[in-house]
Amino acid sequence: xxxxxxxxxxxxxxxxxxxxxxxxxxxxxxxxxxxxxREPETLSDVTIQPVMFVLMFAYVFxxxxxIPGGGSYHSYLIGGMLGMSLAQxxxxxxxxxxxxxxxxxxxxxxxxxxxxxxxLTARTFADLLTQVIGAAVVALVGVAIGWRISGxxxxxxxxxxxxxxxxxxxxxxxxxxxxxxxSAEVAQQAGxxxxxxxxxxxxxxxxxxxxxxxxxxxxEWNPMSSLAAACRQLFGNPNPAAAxxxxxxxxxxxxxxxxxxxxxxxxxxxxxxxxxxxxx
Amino acid sequence: xxxxxxxxxxxxxxxxxKTKALNGLDLTVxxxxxYGLLGPNGAGKTTAVRVLATLLRADGxxxxxxxxxxxxxxxxxxxxxxxxxxxxxxxxxxTGRSNLIMIGQLSRLTGRAAGRRADELLEQFDLTEAGSxxxxxxxxxxxxxxxxxxxxxxxxxxxxxxxxxxxLDPSARALMWQIVRQLVADGTTLLLTTQYLxxxxxxxxxxxxxxxxxxxxxxxxxxLKASMGSQRLLITLAEGSDAAAAAAAxxxxxxxxxxxSAGDSLIEVPVTATDGLATEVVRALDAAGVKxxxxxxxxxxxxDVFLTLTGHTAEEKTEENETQEVPA
Numbered sequence: 001x002x003x004x005x006x007x008x009x010x011x012x013x014x015x016x017x018x019x020x021x022x023x024x025x026x027x028x029x030x031x032x033x034x035x036x037x038r039e040p041e042t043l044s045d046v047t048i049q050p051v052m053f054v055l056m057f058a059y060v061f062x063x064x065x066x067i068p069g070g071g072s073y074h075s076y077l078i079g080g081m082l083g084m085s086l087a088q089x090x091x092x093x094x095x096x097x098x099x100x101x102x103x104x105x106x107x108x109x110x111x112x113x114x115x116x117x118x119x120l121t122a123r124t125f126a127d128l129l130t131q132v133i134g135a136a137v138v139a140l141v142g143v144a145i146g147w148r149i150s151g152x153x154x155x156x157x158x159x160x161x162x163x164x165x166x167x168x169x170x171x172x173x174x175x176x177x178x179x180x181x182x183s184a185e186v187a188q189q190a191g192x193x194x195x196x197x198x199x200x201x202x203x204x205x206x207x208x209x210x211x212x213x214x215x216x217x218x219x220e221w222n223p224m225s226s227l228a229a230a231c232r233q234l235f236g237n238p239n240p241a242a243a244x245x246x247x248x249x250x251x252x253x254x255x256x257x258x259x260x261x262x263x264x265x266x267x268x269x270x271x272x273x274x275x276x277x278x279x280x
Numbered sequence: 281x282x283x284x285x286x287x288x289x290x291x292x293x294x295x296x297x298k299t300k301a302l303n304g305l306d307l308t309v310x311x312x313x314x315y316g317l318l319g320p321n322g323a324g325k326t327t328a329v330r331v332l333a334t335l336l337r338a339d340g341x342x343x344x345x346x347x348x349x350x351x352x353x354x355x356x357x358x359x360x361x362x363x364x365x366x367x368x369x370x371x372x373x374x375t376g377r378s379n380l381i382m383i384g385q386l387s388r389l390t391g392r393a394a395g396r397r398a399d400e401l402l403e404q405f406d407l408t409e410a411g412s413x414x415x416x417x418x419x420x421x422x423x424x425x426x427x428x429x430x431x432x433x434x435x436x437x438x439x440x441x442x443x444x445x446x447x448l449d450p451s452a453r454a455l456m457w458q459i460v461r462q463l464v465a466d467g468t469t470l471l472l473t474t475q476y477l478x479x480x481x482x483x484x485x486x487x488x489x490x491x492x493x494x495x496x497x498x499x500x501x502x503x504l505k506a507s508m509g510s511q512r513l514l515i516t517l518a519e520g521s522d523a524a525a526a527a528a529a530x531x532x533x534x535x536x537x538x539x540x541s542a543g544d545s546l547i548e549v550p551v552t553a554t555d556g557l558a559t560e561v562v563r564a565l566d567a568a569g570v571k572x573x574x575x576x577x578x579x580x581x582x583x584d585v586f587l588t589l590t591g592h593t594a595e596e597k598t599e600e601n602e603t604q605e606v607p608a
Contacts, residue, residue, distance in 0.1 A: 006389070006393060006397075006434070006435050009390075009393075010389055010390055010392075010393030010396075011388050011389060011390070011393070012388045012389070012390055013359075013388050020388075023385070024385075024386055027382055027385045027386060028382075028386075031371060031374060031378075031382055034373065034374055034378065035371070035373040035374070038373050038414065039373060103367065103368075103369060103370070103372070104365045104366075104367045104368075104369035105369045105370065105371060107330075107335055107363070107365055107369060108363065108365070108369040108383070108430070108431075109386065110334070110335050111333045111334060111335060111358060111361065111362075111363040112358060112383070112386045112387050112434075113355060113358040113359040113387065113388055114386040114387070114388075
């Protein structure tokens with residue numbers, strides 16, 4: 001073997017721990033993005049699916065759903081669809097984490113002199129980028145069906161920022177799910193079981209006013225409702241939740257920030273803890 | 281040698297529920313040598329590797345790699361080791377070269393150094409052409425080679441190879457052996473686990489036979505073969521022959537007591553084969569007045585080694601491990 005030896009200049013040992021962390025996150029985020037470049041169909045979650053959902057809700061259910069206080073269902077729909085398309089990337093995050101566990105790649109990473117938090121952080125960064133794509137797709141198809149922003153550009157930017165903060169918090173929940181589940185199939189099913197009710201028992205697609213009395217508080221306190229209401233308010237779209245007296249409906253933006261920060265504070269450290277200690 | 285050993289483990293214990301995967305494992309591996317952990321499935325080999333590679337925390341005992349404690353100085357250990365697990369730990373969607381560069385950069389190499397090492401390793405492992413293809417197009421043998429290359433990218437001083445050839449066809453296996461021998465020539469310390477007696481014999485300087493999470497025999501391949509017999513002599517006696525007389529006549533050929541079995545007509549004896557062994561055995565039996573119908577010499581299998589060392593076969597033990605609690 002004629003391997004060259006490594007000189008000190010070939011190594012990055014002298015970097016600060018934070019610089020090492022950033023370097024590792026960069027390397028691993030590029031890894032996840034390379035996968036998307038090679039197999040763009042992995043993006044169907046945030047491209048084809050939202051388009052289908054928007055069209056189905058707008059043209060199939062939309063006509064049957066009345067908005068208390070009036071307004072176009074098409075304009076109403078986009079605020080809710082934004083939350084759904086972002087939150088539903090979380091099961092994908094879980095599947096990716098489980099797959100890395102199953103193939104032994106996470107074991108390899110754990111045996112390397114690399115940052116402990118970088119693997120999961122990179123995963124969430126890559127998924128945040130797919131969420132940006134998802135948000136753009138929802139907005140574009142929204143414009144195509146007649147959705148318009150009438151609350152000013154600054155407010156619209158704030159709405160997208162809130163949606164992405166919310167979506168990012170969900171990716172950490174997805175990472176935790178991936179760390180505790182045993183197979184990709186289970187992760188997919190768990191995602192379905194958790195995220196479908198989360199999306200539908202909310203004001204994402206229908207106003208809560210039409211729900212039975214016992215279900216209304218659940219929907220009103222659902223973070224998905226808060227995001228939908230916040231987006232509708234900021235976009236200047238019909239927002240029947242404004243007439244609901246529940247606290248999250250009256251302070252939707254603050255509610256979204258509380259939910260997102262709360263989830264990040266719980267799930268990010270939990271995910272890193274699981275990563276450090278968990279072995280399959 | 282007063283030098284710190286590459287690997288030093290004392291009394292490692294690891295429980296999974298009631299099962300003791302490691303039950304007081306002791307190991308000492310000198311620098312620059314190949315150490316083989318030989319044992320059946322469920323013997324605790326992989327658990328031992330995972331503890332030593334800082335992936336798993338032992339419930340008891342101590343282990344040091346190049347003088348660094350695997351529990352308290354895990355970061356220092358990770359800077360010196362490479363790990364190749366039982367399954368190729370690679371990103372299926374990246375090219376072979378991208379995988380190597382990624383692992384290189386995460387092993388604290390600069391991007392440039394990682395690229396250079398990736399190209400060197402692809403060439404050494406005969407993967408230059410495949411290097412630009414996604415790993416999911418690779419064959420099993422190519423994956424294993426790339427996986428091994430990945431664990432070498434940071435020039436680890438100590439390398440763990442967990443069953444590097446399990447599931448490979450004979451030619452891929454031979455290629456892995458060749459690569460492992462080259463590594464040793466480079467001065468890398470190697471801890472290798474295997475279920476194959478011949479693999480441990482071919483590659484390792486010293487072997488520990490693992491059973492129930494403990495080393496039940498340890499030594500050089502020559503020492504172990506001498507004590508366990510590398511071959512088995514199978515003798516079928518003619519009807520009415522004196523089995524006890526036959527056993528007495530066979531005693532000089534083996535280090536282990538001769539136990540007549542199967543209705544006293546079939547005798548199996550661990551031996552170390554030498555030229556003309558069968559001739560001498562037949563002569564000795566004839567001199568003792570024993571008539572022989574059939575005589576055969578075959579290589580000892582892992583099962584034979586286990587039978588000799590423990591009185592049970594490797595397979596039986598695996599079942600026991602799953603169903604029976606080992607008393608403390």
